[in-house]
Amino acid sequence: xxxxxxxxxxxxxxxxVFAGIVALFSLFPILHVIMGVVFIVxxxxxxxxxxxEPPPAMLGWIFVIAGxxxxxSGWVMAAFILAAGRMLAKRRRxxxxxxxxxxxxxxxxLGTALGVFTIxxxxxxxxxxxxxxxxxxxxxxxxxxxxxx
Numbered sequence: 419x420x421x422x423x424x425x426x427x428x429x430x431x432x433x434x435v436f437a438g439i440v441a442l443f444s445l446f447p448i449l450h451v452i453m454g455v456v457f458i459v460x461x462x463x464x465x466x467x468x469x470x471e472p473p474p475a476m477l478g479w480i481f482v483i484a485g486x487x488x489x490x491s492g493w494v495m496a497a498f499i500l501a502a503g504r505m506l507a508k509r510r511r512x513x514x515x516x517x518x519x520x521x522x523x524x525x526x527x528l529g530t531a532l533g534v535f536t537i538x539x540x541x542x543x544x545x546x547x548x549x550x551x552x553x554x555x556x557x558x559x560x561x562x563x564x565x566x567x
Contacts (some may be wrong), residue, residue: 422548423537426506432532433503437496441530444492445486454481495521512549516540539563 427558502518505511515536522533539545 422539422542422545426509426548427534427546429536429539430503430507433499433506433536435512435530436522436532437500437503440499441493441496444489447488448483450481451489454478454483454485455482484565502536509549512540512546537557 435555455478458475459478461473461475461478498518499522503513505515507522519533519536519540522529522536524530540549
């Protein structure tokens with residue numbers, strides 16, 4: 419096994435692990451969703467909040483919608499990281515792996531390290547050749563036939 423294959427195999431494993439970490443940490447807003455449901459159930463109908471009264475139900479809906487949005491966003495990102503790991507293992511979709519690695523760079527500190535190392539490895543000419551040898555890139559699709567007319 420040469421150095422490039424070893425690095426790609428390690429990056430594959432790290433992507434799988436990082437996808438799990440992202441999916442797990444994206445569940446933190448579940449507390450906001452639960453709090454929002456409590457606000458909805460206990461909320462007042464007139465929207466005014468006096469001393470000792472529970473917050474209005476509209477505030478609960480804001481918590482539920484925002485919390486759900488952040489959970490789903492985290493899961494989508496985890497799915498992209500998992501897919502990038504799978505594509506690294508198959509040596510396919512070089513551009514997709516680069517884009518996901520770039521997005522990982524904003525996830526300080528683990529994502530930044532993983533993204534930078536992934537970009538460094540993927541920019542090697544020998545790795546690019548391995549990606550092109552194992553599967554056709556979307557840019558390698560032949561042109562459509564030209565019809566007379």
